Amino acid sequence: MIIRGFRNLSQKYAGNSTFVPDTPEIIRNDTVLNFEGINCCAKLINEIPEQISLRVSINAIPFQDTVKLIRQEKTKSYEIKNIYDPSCFYRNYEIKQRFYQSITINYENSGYFVQDSSKQEFLDNNFEQYKILVNNEIYRIDFHQRISDAEIIERADSPNIVCTYPYGGFYEMNCHSKQIQQYIFRTIFEGNSLKIKAYISDLPHNSLYDKIKMGDCKFNLKSDSGEFTYFSCNITHVDHTNLAIITFKPQ
Numbered sequence: 001m002i003i004r005g006f007r008n009l010s011q012k013y014a015g016n017s018t019f020v021p022d023t024p025e026i027i028r029n030d031t032v033l034n035f036e037g038i039n040c041c042a043k044l045i046n047e048i049p050e051q052i053s054l055r056v057s058i059n060a061i062p063f064q065d066t067v068k069l070i071r072q073e074k075t076k077s078y079e080i081k082n083i084y085d086p087s088c089f090y091r092n093y094e095i096k097q098r099f100y101q102s103i104t105i106n107y108e109n110s111g112y113f114v115q116d117s118s119k120q121e122f123l124d125n126n127f128e129q130y131k132i133l134v135n136n137e138i139y140r141i142d143f144h145q146r147i148s149d150a151e152i153i154e155r156a157d158s159p160n161i162v163c164t165y166p167y168g169g170f171y172e173m174n175c176h177s178k179q180i181q182q183y184i185f186r187t188i189f190e191g192n193s194l195k196i197k198a199y200i201s202d203l204p205h206n207s208l209y210d211k212i213k214m215g216d217c218k219f220n221l222k223s224d225s226g227e228f229t230y231f232s233c234n235i236t237h238v239d240h241t242n243l244a245i246i247t248f249k250p251q
Contacts, residue, residue, distance in 0.1 A: 047223075047225060048115075048130070048221060048223060048225075048228050048250060049113040049114060049115045049130070049221075049250075050113075050114045050115060050117075050249070051113065051114045051233075051247055051248060051249045052111060052112075052113045052114075052132070052221070052230055052247070052248045053111050053112050053113070053245050053246065053247045053248070054107055054108075054110075054111040054132075054134075054138070054245070054246050054248070055107075055108045055109075055110045055111055055243065055244075055245055056105050056106060056107055056108055056138065056243070056244055056245070056246055057105070057106045057108055057242050057243055057244075058103060058104075058105060058171070058177075058180070058208075058242045058243075058244060059103070059104045059105075059106060059242065060100040060102075060103055060171045061100055061101050061102040061103070061104065062100055062101060063084040063099075063100065063101045063168060064101060065084065065101075065150075066082045066084070066150070067082060067083050067084065067149070067150060067151065067152065068080065068081055068082065068083075068150065068151045068152070069083050069151075069152040069154060069187065069194075069196075070151065070152065070153050070154065071154040071156060071187055071194055072153065072154065072155050072156065073156050073157075073158075074157065074158075078187075078193075078194035079194065080187075080194055080195070080196065083152075083165075083167075083185070083196055084099075084168070088195055088196055089195060089196060089197070089198075090188050090190055090195040090196065090197045091190060091195075093197065093198075095170065095172075095198070096198075098170055098171060098172045099167060099168040099169065099170055099171075099183065099198065100143075100168050100169055100170075100171050101142070101143060101168055101169075102140060102141060102142045102143065102169070103140070103141045103143075103169060103171055103180060103208060104137050104139070104140045104141075105137070105138055105139035105140070105217065105244075105246070106136050106137055106138070107134050107135075107136060107137075107138050108243070109123060109124050109125075110122070110123050110124075111245075113127065113130075129223055129224050130221055130222065130223050131221070131222040131223075132219060132221055132222075133219060133220040133221070133222055133227070134219045138217060138219060139216070139217040139232075141169065141180075141208060141211065143166075143167075143168045143169040143182050152165065154187060162186055163186065163187070164184045164185065164186045164199075165184060165185055165186070166182070166184055166201070167182075167183045167184055167185045167198055168182075168183065169181060169182055169183065170183055170198075170200075173240075173241075173242055174237075174239065174240050174241070174242075176209070176237065177207060177208040177209035177212065177235050177237065177244070178207045178208075178209040178210075179207070180207055180208040180209075181200065181201065181206040181207040181208065182200075182201040182203055182206050183198045183199060183200060183201055184198070184199055184200075184201050185197060185198045185199065186199070208235075209235060212232045212233075212234070212235045212246060213232075213233065213234065213235075215231035215232055215233065216232065217231075217232035217246060217248075218230060218231045218232065218248070219248070221250075228250050228251075229250065229251050230248035230249060230250055230251075231248060231249060231250075231251060232246050232247070232248050233247055233248065233249050234246070234247040235247075
């Protein structure tokens, strides 16, 4: 009786049962559909590339300003004619000629994209059905924490008072993007002459590396479906050059 009951249940629900495979499901990029004897092939692809990498150059823009600094003490006054003149640095300061007003990142008209785990190279701004909406300059850091006045008056009641001021950004060929960052400076005496000495700023996320990793550099990608924004997520340097590769991912 029990066996017969199980058989009846099996016959009753056989038409509504669903086959569940015990092997991993294989998803293919190509699917063949058969409509009345006509084979149709539909390719399943991601809507937009998983990531896009652009080859770029890093370029430094020299200071355009002239800023005078005057230190006034109780009985004496000292002057630096231009804080952006390397000769005003304290002693033979090794990085005195490596400060700049701005850094620009320029697109070098080539890159590659990853789609469906496949890497493909491209030139200029177009590939397949996509268009990268970028100009030559895709990113710029203006070291805005600079002196905006033409003259600084440093009033010191005693020679031991120390004041700090924003300076430009550090850059040199082949340096890592972590080194490209804002500096500050202070005045210091060399004998009877007033000089300046620069220090790394303690601002958070101060370097070019930090800004790229945080997605500050971005561009739009145009496709048949619309526009999509890609944000920077990594930067890789090319040794002994001012070139780099910046990788972007969609939001």
